[in-house]
Amino acid sequence: MIHIALLGFGVVGSGTAEVLTKNRSLIEKHSGKQIEIKYILDLRDFPDHPLGNRVVHDFNLILNDPEISVVAEMMGGSHPAYEFTKAALAAGKHVVTSNKEVVANFGVELLDVAREHGVNYLFEASVGGGIPIIRPLQNDFAPDNILSVSGILNGTTNYILSKMKNDGAEFADALRQAREKGYAEADPTADIEGLDAARKIVILCALAFGVLIPPSEIEVEGITKITSDQVAVAESLGCAVKLIGHTERIGDRVLAQVCPHLVPASNPIHHVEDVFNGILVNSDPLGKTFFYGAGAGKLPTAGAIVADILNATSSDLVLPVWKRAEKNEIAGSRERNVRRAFVLPGCAKCAERAKPVFGFEQYVVQEGAFAFLSRPMTGEEVENALRELGKEPVWTLPVLD
Amino acid sequence: MIHIALLGFGVVGSGTAEVLTKNRSLIEKHSGKQIEIKYILDLRDFPDHPLGNRVVHDFNLILNDPEISVVAEMMGGSHPAYEFTKAALAAGKHVVTSNKEVVANFGVELLDVAREHGVNYLFEASVGGGIPIIRPLQNDFAPDNILSVSGILNGTTNYILSKMKNDGAEFADALRQAREKGYAEADPTADIEGLDAARKIVILCALAFGVLIPPSEIEVEGITKITSDQVAVAESLGCAVKLIGHTERIGDRVLAQVCPHLVPASNPIHHVEDVFNGILVNSDPLGKTFFYGAGAGKLPTAGAIVADILNATSSDLVLPVWKRAEKNEIAGSRERNVRRAFVLPGCAKCAERAKPVFGFEQYVVQEGAFAFLSRPMTGEEVENALRELGKEPVWTLPVLD
Numbered sequence: 188m189i190h191i192a193l194l195g196f197g198v199v200g201s202g203t204a205e206v207l208t209k210n211r212s213l214i215e216k217h218s219g220k221q222i223e224i225k226y227i228l229d230l231r232d233f234p235d236h237p238l239g240n241r242v243v244h245d246f247n248l249i250l251n252d253p254e255i256s257v258v259a260e261m262m263g264g265s266h267p268a269y270e271f272t273k274a275a276l277a278a279g280k281h282v283v284t285s286n287k288e289v290v291a292n293f294g295v296e297l298l299d300v301a302r303e304h305g306v307n308y309l310f311e312a313s314v315g316g317g318i319p320i321i322r323p324l325q326n327d328f329a330p331d332n333i334l335s336v337s338g339i340l341n342g343t344t345n346y347i348l349s350k351m352k353n354d355g356a357e358f359a360d361a362l363r364q365a366r367e368k369g370y371a372e373a374d375p376t377a378d379i380e381g382l383d384a385a386r387k388i389v390i391l392c393a394l395a396f397g398v399l400i401p402p403s404e405i406e407v408e409g410i411t412k413i414t415s416d417q418v419a420v421a422e423s424l425g426c427a428v429k430l431i432g433h434t435e436r437i438g439d440r441v442l443a444q445v446c447p448h449l450v451p452a453s454n455p456i457h458h459v460e461d462v463f464n465g466i467l468v469n470s471d472p473l474g475k476t477f478f479y480g481a482g483a484g485k486l487p488t489a490g491a492i493v494a495d496i497l498n499a500t501s502s503d504l505v506l507p508v509w510k511r512a513e514k515n516e517i518a519g520s521r522e523r524n525v526r527r528a529f530v531l532p533g534c535a536k537c538a539e540r541a542k543p544v545f546g547f548e549q550y551v552v553q554e555g556a557f558a559f560l561s562r563p564m565t566g567e568e569v570e571n572a573l574r575e576l577g578k579e580p581v582w583t584l585p586v587l588d
Numbered sequence: 589m590i591h592i593a594l595l596g597f598g599v600v601g602s603g604t605a606e607v608l609t610k611n612r613s614l615i616e617k618h619s620g621k622q623i624e625i626k627y628i629l630d631l632r633d634f635p636d637h638p639l640g641n642r643v644v645h646d647f648n649l650i651l652n653d654p655e656i657s658v659v660a661e662m663m664g665g666s667h668p669a670y671e672f673t674k675a676a677l678a679a680g681k682h683v684v685t686s687n688k689e690v691v692a693n694f695g696v697e698l699l700d701v702a703r704e705h706g707v708n709y710l711f712e713a714s715v716g717g718g719i720p721i722i723r724p725l726q727n728d729f730a731p732d733n734i735l736s737v738s739g740i741l742n743g744t745t746n747y748i749l750s751k752m753k754n755d756g757a758e759f760a761d762a763l764r765q766a767r768e769k770g771y772a773e774a775d776p777t778a779d780i781e782g783l784d785a786a787r788k789i790v791i792l793c794a795l796a797f798g799v800l801i802p803p804s805e806i807e808v809e810g811i812t813k814i815t816s817d818q819v820a821v822a823e824s825l826g827c828a829v830k831l832i833g834h835t836e837r838i839g840d841r842v843l844a845q846v847c848p849h850l851v852p853a854s855n856p857i858h859h860v861e862d863v864f865n866g867i868l869v870n871s872d873p874l875g876k877t878f879f880y881g882a883g884a885g886k887l888p889t890a891g892a893i894v895a896d897i898l899n900a901t902s903s904d905l906v907l908p909v910w911k912r913a914e915k916n917e918i919a920g921s922r923e924r925n926v927r928r929a930f931v932l933p934g935c936a937k938c939a940e941r942a943k944p945v946f947g948f949e950q951y952v953v954q955e956g957a958f959a960f961l962s963r964p965m966t967g968e969e970v971e972n973a974l975r976e977l978g979k980e981p982v983w984t985l986p987v988l989d
Contacts, residue, residue: 206873210731217730219906311728317874319720319728327712327720329618330611330894455880458859463876472607472887473718475864479856479878486873493731501904505620 189500192226192249194271195262196233196242199285199312202489203259204238210493218497225255246271250278257499259492260284261312269293276300276308283495285312285488291386291402294393295509302506309495309504314340314387315464317487318480322498324394324468325507331470333395335435337587338466339459340387342483343371343378344410344430349460351418352427358413370462381409381430381445388432391466392443393509396436400443400512406520408446417582420530420558421449423551427457431587435523442518448587449528449560455479456587521566526586530558531578544572556581590901593627593650595672596663597634597643600686600713603890604660605639611894619898626656647672651679658900660893661685662713670694677701677709684896686713686889692787692803695794696910703907710896710905715741715788716865718888719881723899725795725869726908732871734796736836738988741788743863743884744772744779745811745831750861752819753828759814771863782810782831782846789833792867793844794910797837801844801913807921809847818983821931821959822850824952828858832988836924843919849988850929850961856880857988922967927987931959932979945973957982 193200207214207222215221226241226249233239246267249255258275260282262268268289272282277300284290289297290310301308311321315338324333339345343365350361362379365371377383385402393399410430421428426449434443450457455477459465464482469475481487498504530553531541538550538557546562564572573579594601608615608623616622627642627650634640647668650656659676661683663669669690673683678701685691690698691711702709712722716739725734740746744766751762763780766772778784786803794800811831822829827850835844851858856878860866865883870876882888899905931954932942939951939958947963965973974980 202873206731210733210873213733214731217726217906318877319724322728323720323724325618326899327723327892327895329898330607330615330891332611332614452859453861455856455859458853458856460854472603472611472891474882474885474888476719476881477879479880481875481877484875487875490731490873491728494728497730498727501902503902503904505618 189220189222189256189496190225190254191222191257191259191496192228192255193224194228194258194260194268196227196229196231197261197263198485199261199488199492200227200229202485203261203492206486206489206493214493214497220497222496225252250274255280257281257283257496259496260286260289261492262286265289265292272297273300276304276306279304279306281307281309281499283309283492283499285310285492287313287386287390291389294390295399295511298506298509307499307501307504308506309499310390311495312488312491314390315466315478315480316482316484317490318464318466318478318482320466320478321394323478324391328468328470328473331473333468333470335433335469336391336395336466337431337433337456339429339456339464340384340432340466340482341378341430342462342464343375344384345459345464346370346462347379348410348413348418348428348430351413351415352422353460355415357415358411379409379411381407384430384432384445388434388443388445391432392434392441394507395434396441397507397509398441398512398516399509400441400517404517406444406446410447413447420551420553421528424449424528424558424560426451426528426586428584429456429459429587431456433587437518437522440516440518441512442520442523444520446585448585450587454587523585524563524565526563526588527561527569527583528558528586529561529583530556530581531576532556532581533578537576541576544575560586590621590623590657590897591626591655592623592658592660592897593629593656594625595629595659595661595669597628597630597632598662598664599886600662600889600893601628601630603886604662604893607887607890607894615894615898621898623897626653651675656681658682658684658897660897661687661690662893663687666690666693673698674701677705677707680705680707682708682710682900684710684893684900686711686893688714688787688791692790695791696800696912699907699910708900708902708905709907710900711791712896713889713892715791716867716879716881717883717885718891719865719867719879719883721867721879722795724879725792729869729871729874732874734869734871736834736870737792737796737867738832738834738857739867740830740857740860740865741785741833741867741883742779742831743865744776746860746865747771747863748780749811749814749819749829749831752814752816753823754861756816758816759812780810780812782808785831785833785846789835789844789846792833793835793842795908796835797842798908798910799842799913799917800910801842801918805918807845807847811848814848821952821954822929825850825929825959825961827852827929827987829985830857830860830988832857834988838919838923841917841919842913843921843924845921847986849986851988855988924986925964925966927964927989928962928970928984929959929987930962930984931957931982932977933957933982934979938977942977945976961987
């Protein structure tokens with residue numbers, strides 16, 4: 188019997204209790220394990236809940252109970268989740284979590300504490316909700332040299348962009364619909380400004396490259412400036428506008444960023460709609476591997492928590508070793524050699540002049556402007572090319588091939 | 589140091605040696621483990637290969653060497669791969685394999701032997717090449733009630749169907765191109781008749797539902813009868829024709845089958861092109877989860893073998909318990925309640941008459957016929973509906989929603 192404590196009885200916490208209860212016999216049949224929720228830590232009381240009698244308000248009850256072998260931390264926010272996690276690990280308890288903020292900001296230290304005390308710190312539910320991605324990255328990609336990881340990591344913004352693409356909606360209207368459907372919070376800032384995706388991409392970066400960059404130190408651009416016109420131009424170029432978290436190695440440094448990209452139909456990410464997430468790993472020797480599924484939502488995220496609980500008691504897990512990124516290890520997006528979408532002002536003659544400079548053949552005519560996808564270029568090459576043509580872009584976004 | 593033996597030095601065997609050599613330090617950095625190839629079993633000699641001096645022709649050398657803890661079986665075909673696997677497991681050695689034929693036909697017994705001797709039998713590379721699917725199904729889906737698993741499991745046939753869809757090629761011409769590119773063998777029967785996919789879907793069925801159905805006992809239809817006309821009709825209905833392996837629970841029985849399906853654009857499987865594979869799992873609570881990647885090919889498959897070797901020495905793995913399917917546990921495709929594509933002979937008047945019977949609104953006019961996607965129907969309901977209209981279909985295929 189694995190005795191566990193849930194920290195937080197909000198959406199994910201109550202969802203975890205629901206999955207553990209509803210799928211109890213299936214879980215035992217599949218894993219050979221039985222899980223018992225001994226404590227639920229929350230500031231609130233839940234007198235009408237079947238597990239209401241397990242609710243406690245004092246973390247020390249959990250910390251000091253030797254019977255508790257696994258703690259599921261689903262509190263949201265950095266504090267006191269970070270402190271509770273560290274204390275639990277130091278007390279010889281495994282911790283599993285959906286808390287991307289804690290993993291992104293304190294992951295180096297917490298993994299060290301876990302390793303030091305011979306316990307596990309798992310966070311499948313922190314990125315991509317129910318999609319198995321953390322465990323495969325550590326397990327199935329262990330033989331691999333990972334070149335890049337890119338993905339749609341936030342359901343709210345993808346829902347908005349889907350509405351803009353499929354219904355021709357403007358951003359503000361699509362955001363309103365997202366709120367009405369419960370896909371966006373009352374304050375959707377963290378989602379639409381890309382901060383949520385930023386926390387997730389630094390976790391993926393650390394898993395891929397062993398280096399954890401603080402989310403505050405990466406370039407982050409959300410979708411608040413995306414117009415229905417840009418979405419239409421993208422479509423005419425065979426692409427969809429998606430908010431992408433992207434990380435790759437550039438030389439011996441590492442880039443992690445969040446910004447809207449144009450994604451061609453040949454990339455499976457192009458076809459990820461609504462609140463789904465999708466993550467593409469480019470590695471040698473597996474090649475391109477893509478994981479897609481419910482990136483958020485109470486029950487899928489709870490499913491990932493339960494899978495982690497089942498894995499937590501394994502003594503064979505090799506915890507990743509992360510180090511904090513030094514400033515000179517962090518690459519900027521300017522160094523990225525990538526195809527780029529441009530809308531430049533000018534007429535057909537300008538487009539013809541631009542062709543050899545930006546390395547394209549096809550372009551789409553706009554009113555007083557033209558749109559195209561360039562050859563792969565670094566930021567410096569872009570600056571030189573624009574200078575050569577004497578033009579400033581109406582807009583430009585990277586292409587995710 | 590993990591001392592291993594490779595059984596078979598063909599495409600996958602030599603690929604495995606290549607990955608282990610080229611990514612040696614990465615593998616050690618990621619996993620903390622070092623792998624040494626001590627023996628390579630093959631009938632042939634490889635005097636010019638750097639590892640040529642490890643080649644042996646006598647399996648007993650491997651069997652009787654206590655230093656060998658993991659055997660990678662990549663021989664192809666059932667015999668003597670089955671016998672060698674069984675002997676190795678009984679001798680207390682872990683076995684990892686890409687051999688879908690052995691897993692599909694002897695999986696129940698081999699897993700029992702492994703369990704009995706406290707060793708692991710792993711087969712990530714047997715389905716979907718490099719795509720992590722076997723391990724996630726056992727690990728990440730342990731909390732889940734799996735409802736169905738469906739996918740493109742064969743690259744050769746998907747390449748052919750992609751050519752037919754994107755280039756308008758006829759089957760024979762697309763097959764010729766596949767051969768020229770090395771995507772189809774000299775004798776492509778196992779691929780184009782669906783036998784390869786059949787072996788893989790019974791493995792996925794066993795992982796999902798605990799019941800192994802012999803590949804010879806499931807309904808299998810390949811792509812040899814698919815015409816460019818059918819592909820065009822599918823496109824007009826918003827679908828792509830794909831060869832799908834599908835397994836689901838029907839009541840307390842299990843269905844596994846292989847046949848061409850019409851796949852709508854809303855299903856991520858629709859967008860899997862060329863030699864890529866893609867597998868969609870429908871489960872509670874994760875919902876729809878999709879895995880896509882290089883389903884075949886020397887190096888991706890070798891990558892999966894190496895990942896299995898790294899996992900093989902774990903003492904915590906819970907091997908799946910499979911039982912042989914009894915006849916009364918196996919459902920037939922006729923019982924499947926699924927939307928179906930039809931082309932029925934007749935004019936617009938007939939189409940109107942057919943609407944309430946088959947539950948559709950839109951249809952596409954053909955010469956002397958009409959095409960539509962029905963409501964979900966069982967085989968029996970289809971028979972009744974056709975009888976009611978007094979029609980026989982020109983053709984009909986299931987729809988994979």
